[in-house]
Amino acid sequence: MRTLITGGTIVTATDTYKGDVLIEDERISAIGTSLPLPADRTIDAKGKLVLPGGIDVHTHLDMPFGGTTSADDFESGTIAAAHGGTTSVVDFAIQYKGETLRQAWEAWMKKAERKAAIDYGFHMIVTDLPESVEAEMDAMVAEGITSFKLFMAYRGVLMLDDGSIFRAFLRTAGNGGTICMHAENGDVIDVLVRRALAAGHTAPKWHALTRPPRAEAEATHRAICLAEMAGVPLYVVHLSAAEALEQITAARDRGLPAYAETCPQYLFLSYANYEEPGFEGAKYVMSPPLRAEGNEEKLWRGLAGNDLQAISTDHCPFCMKEQKELGRNDFSKIPNGAPGIETRLHLVHDGGVRRGRISLNRFVELTSTSPAKIFGLFPRKGTIAPGSDADLVLFDPAKKHTLSAKTHHMRVDYNPYEGREVTGKVDTVLSRGKVIVENEKFVGKAGAGEFLKRKPRS
Numbered sequence: 526m527r528t529l530i531t532g533g534t535i536v537t538a539t540d541t542y543k544g545d546v547l548i549e550d551e552r553i554s555a556i557g558t559s560l561p562l563p564a565d566r567t568i569d570a571k572g573k574l575v576l577p578g579g580i581d582v583h584t585h586l587d588m589p590f591g592g593t594t595s596a597d598d599f600e601s602g603t604i605a606a607a608h609g610g611t612t613s614v615v616d617f618a619i620q621y622k623g624e625t626l627r628q629a630w631e632a633w634m635k636k637a638e639r640k641a642a643i644d645y646g647f648h649m650i651v652t653d654l655p656e657s658v659e660a661e662m663d664a665m666v667a668e669g670i671t672s673f674k675l676f677m678a679y680r681g682v683l684m685l686d687d688g689s690i691f692r693a694f695l696r697t698a699g700n701g702g703t704i705c706m707h708a709e710n711g712d713v714i715d716v717l718v719r720r721a722l723a724a725g726h727t728a729p730k731w732h733a734l735t736r737p738p739r740a741e742a743e744a745t746h747r748a749i750c751l752a753e754m755a756g757v758p759l760y761v762v763h764l765s766a767a768e769a770l771e772q773i774t775a776a777r778d779r780g781l782p783a784y785a786e787t788c789p790q791y792l793f794l795s796y797a798n799y800e801e802p803g804f805e806g807a808k809y810v811m812s813p814p815l816r817a818e819g820n821e822e823k824l825w826r827g828l829a830g831n832d833l834q835a836i837s838t839d840h841c842p843f844c845m846k847e848q849k850e851l852g853r854n855d856f857s858k859i860p861n862g863a864p865g866i867e868t869r870l871h872l873v874h875d876g877g878v879r880r881g882r883i884s885l886n887r888f889v890e891l892t893s894t895s896p897a898k899i900f901g902l903f904p905r906k907g908t909i910a911p912g913s914d915a916d917l918v919l920f921d922p923a924k925k926h927t928l929s930a931k932t933h934h935m936r937v938d939y940n941p942y943e944g945r946e947v948t949g950k951v952d953t954v955l956s957r958g959k960v961i962v963e964n965e966k967f968v969g970k971a972g973a974g975e976f977l978k979r980k981p982r983s
């Protein structure tokens with residue numbers, strides 16, 4: 526099967542040029558101008574950007590949390606991702622206490638197989654680290670699960686103590702994996718939460734007021750120090766606070782392999798959203814929380830200057846009805862997380878590229894190329910080059926549309942960006958050479974996504 530994409534503007538992390546892309550079966554086989562080649566299907570990309578498919582390295586599909594389960598499973602979540610121009614996700618398998626890592630991996634493979642519409646990989650969340658599990662970390666890396674997420678918050682559920690974190694770091698330093706860190710000081714937060722509840726503060730905004738930016742900055746600093754002592758690269762997930770970014774910047778200035786992602790919610794929303802009337806603030810209960818207005822400009826500067834290397838979504842949707850409502854009388858019972866798997870490229874293109882905060886090439890780098898490189902998927906994913914998977918997005922940079930729960934494909938009853946008009950729209954999406962979105966319709970197949978065995982650090 527030969528597909529030819531003609532006349533578009535090809536954009537990679539480094540180049541922007543007019544050209545045609547020839548796809549043979551699942552891979553890109555040639556790039557040129559006016560390629561005189563016969564094809565089974567020709568797609569006219571005139572006036573469109575041709576981008577490498579988005580890579581979202583932080584999603585939580587079908588994830589149990591706070592007595593409920595995230596509202597998108599691997600079918601609905603990956604179809605929504607495809608509508609938003611994302612063609613690969615790296616989700617999180619969770620090892621519960623007493624389990625082996627392999628049990629966790631198998632459980633999450635069952636959730637994804639025959640459901641995922643795009644390719645998927647897994648990070649492993651380690652919550653329990655006896656010696657046997659420590660040894661198993663090497664086996665996971667060999668299986669292509671080359672990154673481990675550890676939590677410095679949620680004591681008794683997900684959190685690891687500093688000693689266990691350090692042992693996990695040392696092991697990962699030796700096996701070629703990468704550490705993903707949820708950096709918030711959980712014990713400090715737990716004290717603040719107990720005090721707030723004792724004082725009768727139950728509204729959603731108290732979620733943010735009990736998780737101060739310093740609690741994120743302190744944990745980020747501690748994680749950097751532990752990683753430096755262990756000699757392991759550190760990737761801080763969902764970085765929200767400028768104070769935490771200062772720690773990353775300082776570490777990078779010292780030449781340490783410290784990386785961090787932020788997420789659209791920290792670029793487009795703020796603490797003010799928690800002040801929305803009634804229980805509406807629950808829509809934005811996520812950890813870390815949204816920060817004060819003004820914080821976002823510092824994150825944009827970090828993105829432009831490469832102190833932040835990726836934008837992922839932390840897509841973790843819970844419906845207002847029956848899920849967020851669990852915390853109507855107690856903010857600490859509101860399940861943490863918000864939807865975003867479908868809106869990432871649209872928001873970042875509009876607020877980043879069109880507002881002049883980042884270039885088009887940096888947009889591609891932050892949403893596709895750099896996450897592919899950090900997490901062992903490059904050059905199979907994350908670029909447009911001969912030999913790479915034909916995961917491509919035709920993007921109309923001039924088309925306006927409005928983000929809304931009425932039209933989105935995520936299985937959740939609200940959109941945090943409800944009513945926001947953005948310019949630039951995903952038009953056609955190909956996953957390994959097959960068109961999976963055209964004319965605003967999903968035309969792919971649930972189950973067509975393949976497990977991504979990722980490479981360790983070289």
Ligand code: URP
Pocket residue numbers: 585707763810811812813839841861862863
């Ligand atoms: O609030 C959030 N971020 N929920 C998802 C779990 C996590 O910590 O990433």
Ligand code: ZN
Pocket residue numbers: 707762763812
């Ligand atoms: Zn987290």
Ligand code: ZN
Pocket residue numbers: 583584585763839840841
């Ligand atoms: Zn997350």
